[in-house]
Structures are given as structure tokens and as C-alpha cells.
Amino acid sequence: MRTIILKSASSYLLPVLLLFSVFILLRGHYLPGGGFVGGLVASIAFVLDSFSNGLDKTKSVLKIHPGFLMPFGLAIAFLSGISPILFSDLPLMTGIWAEDPIPVIGAIGSALFFDLGVYLVVIGASLTIIFTISESV
Amino acid sequence: MLGAVLLGFLFSLFLVFAGSYFRGKLAVLSSLVPLSLFIYFLTFLPEIADGKVIYENYEWIPSFGVNLSFTLDGLALLFALMITGVGSLVFLYTSAYLKDHKYLDRFYGYLSMFMAAMLGLVLSDNIMSLFIFWELTSISSFYLIGFNNDKADSRKSALTALGITGIGGLLLLGGAVLLGEVAGTYRISEMVMMRDVITDSSHYLLILLLIFGAAFTKSAQFPFHFWLPGAMKAPTPVSTYLHSATMVKAGVYLLFRMTPILNGDEIWHTILIVVGAVTMVYSAIHIIFRTDLKGILAYSTISALGILVFLIGIGTQAALVAAAVFIVVHALYKASLFLITGIIDHETGTRDVTQLSGLRKVLLPVAIAGFIAALISGGVPPTLGFVGKDLIYEATLHFKDAAIFLTVLAILTKILLFYGGFVAGVKPFMGKLPQKFEKLHLPSPLMWMPPLIMTLAGIVFGIFPGLIETAFAKPIAMTQVIEFEEFHLKLWHGFNSVLGLSAITITLGAILYFTLKPKHNLENAIAKLDKIAPKDLTLKLSEGFAEFSRLWTNFFQTGYLRHYISTIVLFLILLLGYLIFSDFSLSIDYSSLTELTVYEISILLMLLMGVLYTVFTKSRLAAVAALGVVGLSFSLLFLFYSAPDLAMTQFSVDTLTVILFVLVLYKLPKYLKLSDTGVRIKHGVLSISFGILITLLILKVLNEPKNTEISEFYAENAYTLAHGKNIVNVILVDFRGIDTMIEISVLIVAALGVFGLLKLRLKTRDKK
Numbered sequence: 001m002r003t004i005i006l007k008s009a010s011s012y013l014l015p016v017l018l019l020f021s022v023f024i025l026l027r028g029h030y031l032p033g034g035g036f037v038g039g040l041v042a043s044i045a046f047v048l049d050s051f052s053n054g055l056d057k058t059k060s061v062l063k064i065h066p067g068f069l070m071p072f073g074l075a076i077a078f079l080s081g082i083s084p085i086l087f088s089d090l091p092l093m094t095g096i097w098a099e100d101p102i103p104v105i106g107a108i109g110s111a112l113f114f115d116l117g118v119y120l121v122v123i124g125a126s127l128t129i130i131f132t133i134s135e136s137v
Numbered sequence: 138m139l140g141a142v143l144l145g146f147l148f149s150l151f152l153v154f155a156g157s158y159f160r161g162k163l164a165v166l167s168s169l170v171p172l173s174l175f176i177y178f179l180t181f182l183p184e185i186a187d188g189k190v191i192y193e194n195y196e197w198i199p200s201f202g203v204n205l206s207f208t209l210d211g212l213a214l215l216f217a218l219m220i221t222g223v224g225s226l227v228f229l230y231t232s233a234y235l236k237d238h239k240y241l242d243r244f245y246g247y248l249s250m251f252m253a254a255m256l257g258l259v260l261s262d263n264i265m266s267l268f269i270f271w272e273l274t275s276i277s278s279f280y281l282i283g284f285n286n287d288k289a290d291s292r293k294s295a296l297t298a299l300g301i302t303g304i305g306g307l308l309l310l311g312g313a314v315l316l317g318e319v320a321g322t323y324r325i326s327e328m329v330m331m332r333d334v335i336t337d338s339s340h341y342l343l344i345l346l347l348i349f350g351a352a353f354t355k356s357a358q359f360p361f362h363f364w365l366p367g368a369m370k371a372p373t374p375v376s377t378y379l380h381s382a383t384m385v386k387a388g389v390y391l392l393f394r395m396t397p398i399l400n401g402d403e404i405w406h407t408i409l410i411v412v413g414a415v416t417m418v419y420s421a422i423h424i425i426f427r428t429d430l431k432g433i434l435a436y437s438t439i440s441a442l443g444i445l446v447f448l449i450g451i452g453t454q455a456a457l458v459a460a461a462v463f464i465v466v467h468a469l470y471k472a473s474l475f476l477i478t479g480i481i482d483h484e485t486g487t488r489d490v491t492q493l494s495g496l497r498k499v500l501l502p503v504a505i506a507g508f509i510a511a512l513i514s515g516g517v518p519p520t521l522g523f524v525g526k527d528l529i530y531e532a533t534l535h536f537k538d539a540a541i542f543l544t545v546l547a548i549l550t551k552i553l554l555f556y557g558g559f560v561a562g563v564k565p566f567m568g569k570l571p572q573k574f575e576k577l578h579l580p581s582p583l584m585w586m587p588p589l590i591m592t593l594a595g596i597v598f599g600i601f602p603g604l605i606e607t608a609f610a611k612p613i614a615m616t617q618v619i620e621f622e623e624f625h626l627k628l629w630h631g632f633n634s635v636l637g638l639s640a641i642t643i644t645l646g647a648i649l650y651f652t653l654k655p656k657h658n659l660e661n662a663i664a665k666l667d668k669i670a671p672k673d674l675t676l677k678l679s680e681g682f683a684e685f686s687r688l689w690t691n692f693f694q695t696g697y698l699r700h701y702i703s704t705i706v707l708f709l710i711l712l713l714g715y716l717i718f719s720d721f722s723l724s725i726d727y728s729s730l731t732e733l734t735v736y737e738i739s740i741l742l743m744l745l746m747g748v749l750y751t752v753f754t755k756s757r758l759a760a761v762a763a764l765g766v767v768g769l770s771f772s773l774l775f776l777f778y779s780a781p782d783l784a785m786t787q788f789s790v791d792t793l794t795v796i797l798f799v800l801v802l803y804k805l806p807k808y809l810k811l812s813d814t815g816v817r818i819k820h821g822v823l824s825i826s827f828g829i830l831i832t833l834l835i836l837k838v839l840n841e842p843k844n845t846e847i848s849e850f851y852a853e854n855a856y857t858l859a860h861g862k863n864i865v866n867v868i869l870v871d872f873r874g875i876d877t878m879i880e881i882s883v884l885i886v887a888a889l890g891v892f893g894l895l896k897l898r899l900k901t902r903d904k905k
Binding site: 028 | 781782865885
């Protein structure tokens, strides 16, 4: 499937799709989107890249094995979950929010970090599954 | 009291870390644990003797009525003192018996865990905590029986014992729950007051059978007795402690505890008397055929347990007092005999009674202990055994029906027990000392002192039976008997019929001992009957069950994904089909439905074509692509019905699924006949009927009134509570965030599973 058209297109598509996935992640709290879909879009971006440039190339772009994103994401989600207990003496999973929104990103709160954790776990898990299978067949 | 129960557990936990210090000379120090507990419980003696009952309550799971409530009355104190008292001696004995054993610390760990569980069992006032401690005793006994885990025999015996007592535990749980529901309380002391409610309830018989099942398995009653002789594979201290003095009496304890609650109907008496009598006579007769010292003791223990069950079945005050006294008697002489057997085994290396003789010349203190133990066991005055035996005859003679028959059975059992006690306690020490044993010398006092102490206690209690009376017999009679009458324990009752029966028993027992010698050919003769013994029948049953489960598993676990899916779908079809057609009324309100629009129709057509193409194409890749079309059409549908989040997710997931399929299928041959027509028709019928059922189900759901309460709550509070306007996302990351957390964990597990499965296989393939 290594055609020249797909190859040149994917080198532009990868960064655009990744940016798009972050955009979806960030807008999730107000508009359709969120960590899960964002993560899926990001992993589709990498899969597309691996189709056109080969798996080894994509892996070298990623630098680390996608599997490592999973514990990292889970830790972020967990920490954001217990942050109300640690910082504000509130029950588990209570949302805490910064007073003023930050430009570009918008309102910052524990829910955003939780979503970020979901985003990373989804990328990690789906890429691990797909890469492992494509290496094995 | 909580501390007293936990001490054993804490000590065994402590041994996990500090065990290496307790393997050598310090091992003897571990007996301080049961000894301190023994002294602690002794301090309660005056209060209990006054007829007081001490309660302590710690909340554990109050919402289920499961609490750690402890009670100390005469019965509990009797068992607690027996557990800690015999425990102290066994702990001492072990330090010499298993001296320098590699895993001595481990042994002590199991032993103190068992002791703590046993204490918890007898002190529990809550039937649920009683059940938990009951199970803990089974589990710790499993480790103790299988202590020599390098021997296949030990492992098998441990498993048998765990199996039988485990079934009993399950029955106890059933009985406990039922009892708690009927009585409205899980506290045993409160159940006593609900006695009439329980005995009149329609579940009474079931409760009775469940509790009996638990007690009979634990206390090795016929036909569940066979695990006990097998359990003798354990090191002698275990046989002494668990299988004669304490654990096997847990079932008797349970029956004792339940006497004031369940003892209402004729059936209680009938079952207990019959089972107890069969057990005591059956296993007493078995004694004659045994030549292994431990085998003799095992069967005489079962017989003694039978006597106890039998007495509880009689249930009069005299019988219960007799049972309480006999518990003490039995603990004293049987534990001593076991310890003595252990010494003989340890020194001579054999337990075969036909080879042992004349050991008194080398092991004199042991011989004295053995002789006294035999006297107690035979009920010869002035030992406590005599008092106990008289009480038993007293109880049977005054039972309302069949007094003569029951008395004859009791006498027969007692004669055989007399014989068993003398064969185990006296015979090895009498006669001529064989040459090979001349070099033996007396072991450490740590080994021969414990049996001597216990047997001497048997004589002291025999001469002063008032000690037992005030300490245990009266408090027990006061709490366990409904109409308490004053009584006194005496060694000498004057000349009466009971004394005559005693004399007959002792004379016949002595005649039996001097005429009948244990022989191997007798043992071989009875082995021929093993085929119809409960043990072999049970083993066959369990083998049959294993075979059945193997067939069952092979039938369902074919390893083909399509079979699994067919089974699941078929099951759902049957279940849903039954549900829908047993109560089906469908009325569709056509007026509420909107007109179909053009784009809806076109999406439906796309869907349909995708499905048909998937089914009929011959190319795998084409089928996958067509399946993708189906998925994408669905996400379009979601979009039209204003669920953009769902549509996005469906879209991405479908893309990834198609990619996955392509990755796998790309390498397979392109065109192939995948299945024959018959299979296709079968699958087609399954799929179509499943589809129809699901459609009917959805239409049915539409009929139900809509419950919008929850979605309204989310819509109202999404922004105020969670700063979000997208309700779906707010639910995911905030309202039900913990669900999401668990879901992403599941995702990780799935990914790791795929990674592990495939990478592991790659590696083994590389090796080849």
C-alpha cells in the first residue's frame, strides 16, 4: 500500500490529525468531543502513517512504545481523581476548577486532566493492539 | 476478648517475618502464646462459675448484621480452656518432636492460626463470624494435614479433609443465613429467645438438616467419618490437637450451641441419636481390626465423637452434663495417647502395635502416662473417666424410650473403647523388650511431660469432680438446658445399677484385652469390605463428577470463536424468546411516528446493501469493507438523531476495526469457500431470529413509559456542578468518572492481553 500519493499526503496529515485530536480533546467539555474520541483520532493518525511509511518508521517517530502511554495516562486520570482529596479536602472525583480560563485552552479543571488521561490510555491501548497484531501476522 | 482471638493470627503473621529465629532453640518460646491465653481464660473462671455470661461486641459490617460479638459462658470457657490448655502442651511437645525441622516456624504459624480460628469459633456470638472462623479452621487444618507436602499421601488426605469439611462449611453458611432470616437476628444469644419462632417456622427442617450436615462433616460422623483416619497422615502434634482434642469437636460444639435454639422437635433427637449411635458402634468395632496405633486412636476418636452426638441427641440435662464431662475426659486421655504414640513413633520408628512391647523398661514415664490414660479411657476409678462413664449410663438409663437398647449400645461402645485405650496405652509397654529397642533412651522432658500432666489432671479431676462441676458442668447446664435442676458430680454413688454396669464394662473390656490380640490378618480381612465403605463410594462419586465436568467443558469449550458466539446467541434467543412470547403485547402508536425522510431511506438502503454484501461476498476483504459501510451508516444515523458524540466515536471505532480486520485478513488466501451450505443456513436462521427478537424487544421498550428523571438531572446540573455544557462528556469525566476510570483500566488489560498472547507466541516460535 505504499503509494507515492498516500506517502506524501500522510506526511502532512499526521501533524494535522494529531492537532485535530487535541482540539477534539479540549473542546469536549462544552461541545461534542472528549478524550475517548480524541484518542481514537490520534491513533488513526498513527495507523495511517504506518500504512504509508511502514511500521518501523512510525515507531521511530513515536520514539517510545505506545504501550508506555497506558500507565502514564492511567496515573494522570487517577491523580486527577484523587486531587480533590489531596488539595481541597473534597470527596473523590469532585471537579475542581481554576478561577479564570486560560487563552486558547479554555477553562482548566481536574476533569480536563482526567480526560487527558483517558486520551493517553486510548492511544496507548489501541496502538498497542494494532501494532502487536500487525507485527504478528 | 478480641485481642485474645487475634493474638494467634498476629503471632503467625509475626512468624512470617521473624520465623527464622524460631526454628532453633527459641521454638519452645512460642508456647508462651497459648499459655498466656490459657491463664487469661482461667481468670474468668470465678465469674463464669457464678453463672455470669460475658458479652463483648465490636461492629464489623453492621448493615448486614455481621458483627464480631463474643460471648463467654460455661460452654465457651470449657472449649477455650481446652484449646489453649491442650494447645500449650502441644506447642511444648512440638518444639522437641519436630526439633530442627526445616519448616518448624511454618508449622507454628499454621498451628497458632488454627488455635486463633478455633478460639474465635467457640467465642463467637454472631453466627456469621462463627461461620468465618469455622472455615478458617478447615483451611488451617488443610495446611497442617498436608504439612509433609512432599508426600503424595499427605496431599491427598489434606484434600479429602478439606473437601469434606468444606462441604460442611457450605452447609453451615446456608443454615446460618436461613436461621438468621427466620430469627431476624444473627446473634446466637438473641436466637435463643426466638426459639418458638424458629421451631414453628416452615424452614425448621431445612435449617436442622443444614446444621446437622455441617456438624457431622466436621465431627466425622458416619458416613462422613473417613476423612479423619486419613488426616492421621499429619505429624502427631496435629493429630493430637486438631483431630482429637479440638477441631473435630467443633461440630459437637455447634450442636451444643444450637441445643437451646433448635432442640424442639422429635426429629432433632431422632437424627442425632441414630447418627451418633451408628457412628459410635461402627467405629468402635473398627478398632478391633486396626494394628496401627494412630489408626486405633483415630477410630476410637470417631467413636467418642459419636458418643457426644448421641448424648446431645438424648438432650436431657443428665445427657448434656455427661457430654460436657466426657468432652473433658476425652480431651485428656486421647490427647495423651496421641502424644504417647508420637513418642513411640519418634523413638522406635514404628507404630505397628504387633511389633511393640516391653517399652516400659526404656520409656518409664511414658509408660506411666500411657497406663493412666488407658485407665481414664476405660473409665476405671478413681479417674475422671469413671465419672464420665457413669454419667453416660445415667443418661441412657433414664431416657424415656428404648432405655435398655441405648444403654446396651453405650456399654458395647465403652467396652470396645476400653480395649482400644489399653491396646494403645498399655500394650506397647508390657511384655518382653525386643532386642532392637534395647538401645532406646528417654526423649526430652518436653515430650513426655505433656501427656503425664494431662493424665494426672485426669486423676485429680476424678478424685475431686466438684472442680469440673462448678467450673463447667453447672454453668453449661444453666445456659443450655431449659429447665435447670440442681445436681452434683460424685465419684462414688453407692451401690446401684449404674455401678453394676460399670463393673460389667470394665470386666468385659479387660477380658477382651487379654484374649484378643491385634493381628494383621484381621486388618486385611476388613480391607476387603473397603469397596462398599463410604470412603470409596465418595471417591468414586468425585471421580465421576470430575469426568462429567471434563465432558461438559469439552462440549462447550471447542476453541472455535463461531461456536462460542452461536452458543451465546442461541441462549439469548431462547431466553428472550421465552420472555417475549410468555407475556407479549405490542401496540405501536403509528401517529406518534414521524414520516420517513429521503435521507433516512437512503441510509437504510445503504445499511441493507452493506449487510447483504457482507453475507454473500466470497472475498474476506470485501466482507470487511462492507461491514465498515454498515458501521458508518449507523454513525450517520446517530448524527441525524442528534447524538454527535456517539457518531464521532462510532466513526473512529469503525475505522479502527476495519483496519484491524484488514491487518489480519490481508495475509489469508483471498477467495475460499468458507463454510458449507448447511452451516450457512444454520447461522442464517440464528442471525435472523436474533435480529427479529431484538427488534421486538426495542419496540417493546418504546411501549414503556419514558423515565426522564435521570437525564433531566444531568441536563440541569451539568453546568452548575461540573462546569460543562456537553452532557455526555460531563457524565463520562465527572458524574460517572469512576466508571470511566475502570473502563480505561479494562482497556489496558485488554491491550496487555493481546500483547502478551502474541508476543509470547512469537518468542516460542523463535526458539524453534
